[in-house]
Amino acid sequence: MDAGEGSSKNATEPVRTIQSGDTILLRIPSGDVRTLKLEKGGTINLGKFGSFYSNELIGQPFGLTYDISDKKLEVIPPRTFQEVEETDATNELIVDGQVQPLSLEEIEALKKSGVPASEIIQRQIDQHKNFQLKTEYSKEKYKKRKEAKYSKSFSTIKPTLFNVCDYWFKKDQSRLRDIRPDTLSQILNMANIRPGGRYLAVDDASGIVVAGLLERLGGQGRLITICDVESPPAYPVLTQMNFSKEVISIMSSLNWATADEEYTPVLTMADANADTPKSESQRSRVNKRKSMASALTQTREELFAGEFDGLIVASQYDPFSILEKLMPYLAGSASIVVHSPYVQIVSDLQAKLRDIPTYLAPAISEAWLRQYQILPGRTHPLMNASGSGGFILHTIKVYDDPSASSVNTHRRAKKARSEQLVSRLSSTAPEQTPGQREPAIDIAAQSAAIQMEVDPSNTPS
Amino acid sequence: MWSTAREIAEGDLVIVWMTRDLVQPLAISSGKELNTRFGVYRHAELIGVPYGSKIGSRNGKGFIHLLRPTPELWTLALPHRTQILYLADIAFITSWLDIKPGSHVIEAGTGSGSFSHSTARTVGPTGHLWSYEFHEARANKAREEFSSHGMDEIVTLTHRNVCKEGFTVVDTVDSVFLDLPAPWDAVEHAKKALRKDRATRICCFSPCMEQVQRTIIALNDAGFTEITMYETLIRPHQVDVTPPLPTVSTIGNQLKEMEARREAKRLRQIANSRSRGDKRKREETEDSAEDQSAEKRHADEVDGSGKRVRTEVSVTQELDATLTEQPTTARRANAVTTTSDAGAGPGTDGQNLTAHVVKEETPESGLPPSKPSVSKAFPEVRGHTSYLTFAILLPASAIAEASTNMESPTTEPTPEAEVTPATS
Numbered sequence: 001m002d003a004g005e006g007s008s009k010n011a012t013e014p015v016r017t018i019q020s021g022d023t024i025l026l027r028i029p030s031g032d033v034r035t036l037k038l039e040k041g042g043t044i045n046l047g048k049f050g051s052f053y054s055n056e057l058i059g060q061p062f063g064l065t066y067d068i069s070d071k072k073l074e075v076i077p078p079r080t081f082q083e084v085e086e087t088d089a090t091n092e093l094i095v096d097g098q099v100q101p102l103s104l105e106e107i108e109a110l111k112k113s114g115v116p117a118s119e120i121i122q123r124q125i126d127q128h129k130n131f132q133l134k135t136e137y138s139k140e141k142y143k144k145r146k147e148a149k150y151s152k153s154f155s156t157i158k159p160t161l162f163n164v165c166d167y168w169f170k171k172d173q174s175r176l177r178d179i180r181p182d183t184l185s186q187i188l189n190m191a192n193i194r195p196g197g198r199y200l201a202v203d204d205a206s207g208i209v210v211a212g213l214l215e216r217l218g219g220q221g222r223l224i225t226i227c228d229v230e231s232p233p234a235y236p237v238l239t240q241m242n243f244s245k246e247v248i249s250i251m252s253s254l255n256w257a258t259a260d261e262e263y264t265p266v267l268t269m270a271d272a273n274a275d276t277p278k279s280e281s282q283r284s285r286v287n288k289r290k291s292m293a294s295a296l297t298q299t300r301e302e303l304f305a306g307e308f309d310g311l312i313v314a315s316q317y318d319p320f321s322i323l324e325k326l327m328p329y330l331a332g333s334a335s336i337v338v339h340s341p342y343v344q345i346v347s348d349l350q351a352k353l354r355d356i357p358t359y360l361a362p363a364i365s366e367a368w369l370r371q372y373q374i375l376p377g378r379t380h381p382l383m384n385a386s387g388s389g390g391f392i393l394h395t396i397k398v399y400d401d402p403s404a405s406s407v408n409t410h411r412r413a414k415k416a417r418s419e420q421l422v423s424r425l426s427s428t429a430p431e432q433t434p435g436q437r438e439p440a441i442d443i444a445a446q447s448a449a450i451q452m453e454v455d456p457s458n459t460p461s
Numbered sequence: 462m463w464s465t466a467r468e469i470a471e472g473d474l475v476i477v478w479m480t481r482d483l484v485q486p487l488a489i490s491s492g493k494e495l496n497t498r499f500g501v502y503r504h505a506e507l508i509g510v511p512y513g514s515k516i517g518s519r520n521g522k523g524f525i526h527l528l529r530p531t532p533e534l535w536t537l538a539l540p541h542r543t544q545i546l547y548l549a550d551i552a553f554i555t556s557w558l559d560i561k562p563g564s565h566v567i568e569a570g571t572g573s574g575s576f577s578h579s580t581a582r583t584v585g586p587t588g589h590l591w592s593y594e595f596h597e598a599r600a601n602k603a604r605e606e607f608s609s610h611g612m613d614e615i616v617t618l619t620h621r622n623v624c625k626e627g628f629t630v631v632d633t634v635d636s637v638f639l640d641l642p643a644p645w646d647a648v649e650h651a652k653k654a655l656r657k658d659r660a661t662r663i664c665c666f667s668p669c670m671e672q673v674q675r676t677i678i679a680l681n682d683a684g685f686t687e688i689t690m691y692e693t694l695i696r697p698h699q700v701d702v703t704p705p706l707p708t709v710s711t712i713g714n715q716l717k718e719m720e721a722r723r724e725a726k727r728l729r730q731i732a733n734s735r736s737r738g739d740k741r742k743r744e745e746t747e748d749s750a751e752d753q754s755a756e757k758r759h760a761d762e763v764d765g766s767g768k769r770v771r772t773e774v775s776v777t778q779e780l781d782a783t784l785t786e787q788p789t790t791a792r793r794a795n796a797v798t799t800t801s802d803a804g805a806g807p808g809t810d811g812q813n814l815t816a817h818v819v820k821e822e823t824p825e826s827g828l829p830p831s832k833p834s835v836s837k838a839f840p841e842v843r844g845h846t847s848y849l850t851f852a853i854l855l856p857a858s859a860i861a862e863a864s865t866n867m868e869s870p871t872t873e874p875t876p877e878a879e880v881t882p883a884t885s
Contacts, residue, residue, distance in 0.1 A: 015659045063660035064859050067866075077863040078686035078855065158660060160559040182549070182693050185556035189548060192531040195562040195585035196465075216583060218562025307467065331467065332513020333529040343836050347700045351834035354700075357515070360526055361481050364698040364836060367549065372690040374677055374850070379670070379690075391698070396528060397513055404517030404524035 018060050018156065023239045025157040025167055029148045033157065033167050035240060043071065050152040062158035069116075069152070076153060081375055087136055094130045102127060107150075117151035137378065161185075161215045164240045165208055169386070176237075177205040177314050178341035180389030183367045188212045190394045191310040191337045195220040198308050200329065202226050202322055205314040205339075207235020210251065213312070214238070219246040224303055225253045226326070228317070252299040259325070261304060265296055307331040313338040319349045319393075327358070330397045338393040346393040353395060357402075362395035462582060462611050463530045468509050474610060475512070476534045478526040484538045486530065488609070499523035530610075532579035542599050545575040546640070549695040550666070550846055555583055557691075557851050558636040558662045562587055565634040567654055569593040569623045569641055571603045576638065581607075581615045590615060591630055591654075595622040623647050628654040635659075640666040640847075645679035652683050657857035665850040673848045684860065685852035692848055698836045705833060 018024060020040040027033050028049050036044060038054050045051040050068035057073065066073040102110075102124050110120050121143060125131050134142065157163050165181040173180070179187070187209065193199065193216040203209040203225055213223050227233035232253045257263050306329040313322050319338045330336070336359070340346050346364050353359040367389045371382045464473045473489045479499045487495060491505035500518020502525065510516065512529040528534060533548060546554075554576070560566055562585040568576055571594035580590050594600035600620035607616050619629055624643060627650035637651040644665040655661040663685060665676045677688050 061659055061856050061859060063853060063855060064863075074866050075859055075863045076866060077860065080681055080684075080686060081688075158559070160556075161561075162556045162559065181556055182553050185552035186548060186695070189533060189552040189555065189579065192533065192582070194462075194582045195587070215561055218585065218587070220562065220585070332511045333527075334513070335531065335533075343698065344834075347698070347834040347836040350700045350836075351702050351832070360478065360528075363481075364700060366696045366698060366838075368694040368696050369553075370692045372692070372848075374673075374688050374690045376674070376678065379674070396526075398526050398528075399511060399514045401515040401517055401524065404515055 015061065018057050018062060020054075020058055022242050023159075024057070024062075025159060025163060025240060027155045027157055029151045029153060031148065033170070035167065046154060049154060057156065060156070062156050065153060065155040067151075067153045078155075089133055089135045089138075091133065091135055091138060093133045111150070117147065117153075120150050121146045159240050159242055161212055161241070164211065164237060167240065168206065168208065168237055173386070174341075175206045176208050177316075177339065178388060178390035179205050179208050179314060179339060180367065180369065180386055182369045183339065183389035183392065184208060184212050186365075186367055187312060187314075187337050187339055187392060188216055190392065191312050191335045193217065193310070197310065198222040200224050200226070200303075200308050200311045200326055202311075202313045202315045202317075202326075203233075203235065204228070204316045207233075207237040209312050209314050209339075210235050211237045211241050214243055214247050214251060215241065217247075217250060219244075219250060221250060222302075223251040224299060224308075225251065226259045227253055227255050229255060252295070252302075254296075254299055254303060256325075258296060258300060259303060265293060265300075303329055305329075308334060310335045311337070314340075319345060320352055323349075323353075323359075327397065332397060332399050334397045336393075336395050336397060339390050340393075341388070341390045343391045346391045349393055353393075357400040358398055360396040360398045362393055364391055364393050366391050462578075462615070464512075468511050469507055469527060471508055474530050475507070476528040476530050476538055478528050484534065486535070486538045495525075497523075497525070499525055532575075532582045535578050536575045539573055539575060541573050542602060543570075543572040545573045546666070547575070547695075547843070547846065549693045550849065551576055551579045553691065553693045554638060554664050554666070554849060555579065557849075558638065558664055560584060560636060564588045564636065565591075565656075567591045567593070567628060567630070567634045567637040567651070569628075569637075569639055569647065570595060571600065571618060572640065573599075574603050574606055576640070577603070577607070577616060578610070578612075580638075581612050584615065586614060588615065589617065591628065591634065592616055592618045593621055593623045593628065594618065595620070623650055630654050632657055634661070636662040636664070638664050638666070642672075643675075644672070645675045648676070648679040648683050648685075652685075652854060655854050659856055661854045663852050663854065666847045667850070668845070668847045670848065673850055676850050680850070680852045683854075685854050688850065688852040690848055690850045692845070694843060694846070696842055697839045699839055700834050700836045702832045702834050 018038065020038060023035060023037045025033050025035050026046070028046060034046070038044075038057060040055060040058065042054040043051055044054050044057075046068075050071075052066075052068050052071045052073055056066075056071075065076050065078050067076050102120075107120065107124075110123070124146060125143075131139065131142070157167075161184070162181045165176070165179065165184050168176050169178075169180050191199070193213055195216070195218045197217065198221055199213055199217075201209050201213055201223060204227075210223070210225055217223060225233065238248070258265070308330050311323075311326055311330055311334065313319055313336075315322060319340065323336065323338070327336075338346060338349060343364070343366070350362045350364055353362040369389065370385060373380055373382055464470060469475055469489060471489055471491055475487050475489060477485050477487045477495065477497075479485070479497060487504075489504050489507060491503075491508060493504045495502040495504065500523040501520060502516060502518060506519075507516065507527060510527060512527060515524055515526050517524045530538075532551075536545065536547060536551070539545070554560075558566070560580060560583050562583070564584045565588060566580055566584060568580065568590060569592070571577060571592045577590060577592050584590060592603070594603060597620050600618060604618045607613065607618060617629075621629075624641065624646035627647075631653055633656060634654050635656060637655060639647055639651065641647055644667060648663075648665075651663055655663070663680070665673075665680075667673055667676060673690060677690075680688050
């Protein structure tokens, strides 16, 4: 734990470069992100931004920006920002309209002749009547807009959890059930995901939660997911993560039938009448069925043995029914995180859970995120932002001790007594003498309250 | 890091959860006693108890929950030596910096160790965290803490001012997190510590926009790219359970009833004072039946005034109405019909009246009341922590390649020269 010791810890882990078979994310000049599967020896077509040989990318580190020229790639330096010098220009003399400096045909001809984008933009500027009347800021904006239009370049994006989540969220947030990168990171931290931990997940959010879990487990520990389909679920988000086999190997999936303790696997019954395989192919089929059956049995046993460290739920189904089902398999002090795009779903859940003593302090939160444009002298929040990344309920599983009494029980008893008093007063029928018991009062509530009165709860409040 | 065993053992650090606002760490050491306003507990009696247990105090007064420490609970429970980082920022930084198992990370300054614990958990035994603190006493305290939390293998803590002296490692880490008053002074040092064979990441954490402005200039000058900035917060929501909101026609009817009852009472009072005058004249000849009816009238009056009070209560408290409010309204409606019956025929039997009321309301209160839950943001929330400025440092080789490409632009393309058929 002292200075210098660190240098010996230099990583041996090799640099992960772009490989054939990877599904990669590319940012094109317009700012949009595209995804594609990289195959050796192919050509990648980015439409008006050009096309290039896929081999050009193989072996490259992630995160670089390239110019496309003659189907080959050339690394170009990333954009840095320069200070913009103020001038006297104010835009006030600009006459709207009549600014098109080059006709469409002229631009098309230039593009076809292979003139680089910067050249086209320069020619446009040269012929632009109002360009010199613009402020320096406006000029910058103009150039940037034109670059987005004409430049034949793109950048590769490293498939980090943040970038993959961001890509999917921007593409179609409903498929992620509104899980935004900041929400996802909060979910993973709240659930205390650590390498070596054992977790349960219910992910109806295209696999973004599973992707996060697998990434943070790093091939160490265990993940059992429960899904609503017969065959192992397709988690499409995993494609962009390009996980290795080892990272994925720690995951098994059950569905709501096989995760039920009452369920009898059909597969195990089937191999009883397949004793005498007729052919080689039948034998291998039987073997496959057997190994599937035993894997299923094993996963089921593992789930039912319980003691999992945490549970993450991002599901379209009633979250309370999910918690009821999976709660028995969680260890004491396990974190439970439930995400929903709707606050009502988690508020209703919170209202139910807070009456159940095995859920400690269920709390609801919403992530708030604001991104800024960062330019010298031009820093401000982005004009467009995501409205919500959904709502998170977090709670901790605890073992209840009904004999223990507390401040809360005391308060609850007090509240119950006062509620009773109110209802007793308000329900007193005209002819009743004061103090006469109203027969309609909920008997259960009453006896509970009486029990609490007897309870030696003695709290400092 | 912390114990992963099912049960609490001697020497373990546990998190004692008393209330949402009172969460504290406790190192188990048999022979010691935990004495709080939620009771008295002997450490020896907590050994062998499963994590997550609710424990009643020895004298039966109050209880506590014993939780397994997590970095998130530690953030709630830790002794503050400085302003600390909270969940929203920690989680977002971890995610943007791509911190995961096996990552090598630098953090400066250590502060109270909130970010350190979270990062140590996430990088795990295959990763490493180099943490730097310029305040000697805080550094020593943090070192002690990391050691007792079993983090020696994962965290290297150094007492040093990184703005002046730089970091202890070169070309080693995947990401750098700077929580310093003047992060711009550490940017060049950070660049040295970051690995050059891959794209690496940096985050500067500053509460003021002026700091951000200086930081981005320093980052830009040092060759960092994709500079971006975020602000993130957690908005906690509170949940309330309410009965369905009463409609205004209910309130209107209640007001009409009140008015009618007041009028009825007034007429009764006039009638009473008249009859009292009559009574004085023929006191001796009064029969028991009349006595009863007077008593009855008196009961009606008492009831009338009592009800008025109640109605006012229900009007003013409609928003935080209790669960019993709905059945009460139903009962009141019934009671009102019976009262007006009684007014029409003063001789009605009181016993029957009560029975009628009870019969009417029993099915009503037997139904579970529907309880919609509503939620809203807490009235007071954290409004700002810091601005998170992020940037990327591309691999040295790529930067070199790019600059040579720029210096000698390739000869213009000859599109027709070599026609290569596209395979797709």
